Amino acid sequence: MHLIDKIKAKAKLNLQTVVLPESYDERMLYAAEKIVEQGLAKVVLLGNPDKVKESATAKGVKLDGVEIVDPNTSAKLASYVDGLVEIRKKKGLTPEDARKLLTAEDNLYYAGMMVRMGDAGGCVAGATSTTGNVLRASIQTIGTAAGIKTVSSFFIMITKDAKFGEDGVVFFADCAVNPNPDSQALAEIAVATAGNCKAFLDVEAKVAMLSFSTKGSATHPDVDKVTKAVEIAKQLAPDLLIDGELQADAALIPSIGEKKAPGSAVAGKANVVIFPDLDSGNIGYKLTERIGGAVAFGPILQGLAKPVNDLSRGCSVDDIVNVVAFTAVQAQ
Numbered sequence: 001m002h003l004i005d006k007i008k009a010k011a012k013l014n015l016q017t018v019v020l021p022e023s024y025d026e027r028m029l030y031a032a033e034k035i036v037e038q039g040l041a042k043v044v045l046l047g048n049p050d051k052v053k054e055s056a057t058a059k060g061v062k063l064d065g066v067e068i069v070d071p072n073t074s075a076k077l078a079s080y081v082d083g084l085v086e087i088r089k090k091k092g093l094t095p096e097d098a099r100k101l102l103t104a105e106d107n108l109y110y111a112g113m114m115v116r117m118g119d120a121g122g123c124v125a126g127a128t129s130t131t132g133n134v135l136r137a138s139i140q141t142i143g144t145a146a147g148i149k150t151v152s153s154f155f156i157m158i159t160k161d162a163k164f165g166e167d168g169v170v171f172f173a174d175c176a177v178n179p180n181p182d183s184q185a186l187a188e189i190a191v192a193t194a195g196n197c198k199a200f201l202d203v204e205a206k207v208a209m210l211s212f213s214t215k216g217s218a219t220h221p222d223v224d225k226v227t228k229a230v231e232i233a234k235q236l237a238p239d240l241l242i243d244g245e246l247q248a249d250a251a252l253i254p255s256i257g258e259k260k261a262p263g264s265a266v267a268g269k270a271n272v273v274i275f276p277d278l279d280s281g282n283i284g285y286k287l288t289e290r291i292g293g294a295v296a297f298g299p300i301l302q303g304l305a306k307p308v309n310d311l312s313r314g315c316s317v318d319d320i321v322n323v324v325a326f327t328a329v330q331a332q
């Protein structure tokens, strides 16, 4: 079964509620209809119900079974204001400013508080909002998972060649969030991505920490950053199969892995690759997609206490449906 179909099947088994804050974008309405039709999740759209319904009717979209909540008139608003003031009290957030954030046009803070308070299992946004705005609202409302300081992201890359990773599937991180992670952040990204590889593929993660050097072939502070990250990751997750620093060919191709990193449990067999920074990660996934012909599924956020996922602003309705299915599975 195709990976997306597996994820959809999993989502249907234990129905979760996903909030879509960007109801003013017509793709969200079409997606909401499909999600409910396919039984992937319960959907909450945020916005003025009259406007949302009018827009749906004009487009012939049926929103049966979709809940529409207006943050401005919601009975929950007062408790969300109190909650957000409490979370941000160290930053001196006033009730007035909290109310402004929670009733802002993008609905991102209201959606985040819904997820934090358990009124929704997860959130999907980013069809109109920037990645930075989605992330900032999520970090400030939901916060990070216990023991994790770094929110990051991963892509599931479905390559054309079954010899790579796990039957052609390789997890790439971080390609979307952290511009310049230090060793601690890189280690956290590695541990979190390994956990998601296991959760979504049901296989043991083999994590390669990528660099322009393999096992001391070059000396540079950027190489030290990666080797230190390997040490920290081993402390965070002693059973994790992780190795580095490794060049991409040594990580992915068995004959080169054997030559450059003999005896490594990961080299040549990696199903998770961790890039040293956002430049290499973002460029790496796009080259793999565009020149290598791989399908890139993501970015999927990790490290938040509860799931939020960010869409590309060029997303299609089917992209939204898929990401909602993914978010629903994370919420389980």
Ligand SMILES: CC(C)(COP(=O)(O)OP(=O)(O)OC[C@H]1O[C@@H](n2cnc3c(N)ncnc32)[C@H](O)[C@@H]1OP(=O)(O)O)[C@@H](O)C(=O)NCCC(=O)NCCS
Pocket: 131, 132, 133, 135, 136, 139, 140, 144, 149, 150, 151, 152, 175, 176, 177, 178, 179, 282
């Ligand atoms: C994540 C991001 C929004 C942080 O933005 P920023 O302007 O650096 O934010 P700040 O430094 O003002 O930090 C805002 C808050 O988030 C926290 N934070 C920032 N990055 C974080 C991370 N990766 N994990 C956890 N918390 C983070 C900060 O500690 C700060 O917390 P505080 O408000 O409680 O003090 C920013 O790095 C970003 O936009 N990344 C996305 C890059 C991008 O555009 N990718 C698109 C390519 S697909």
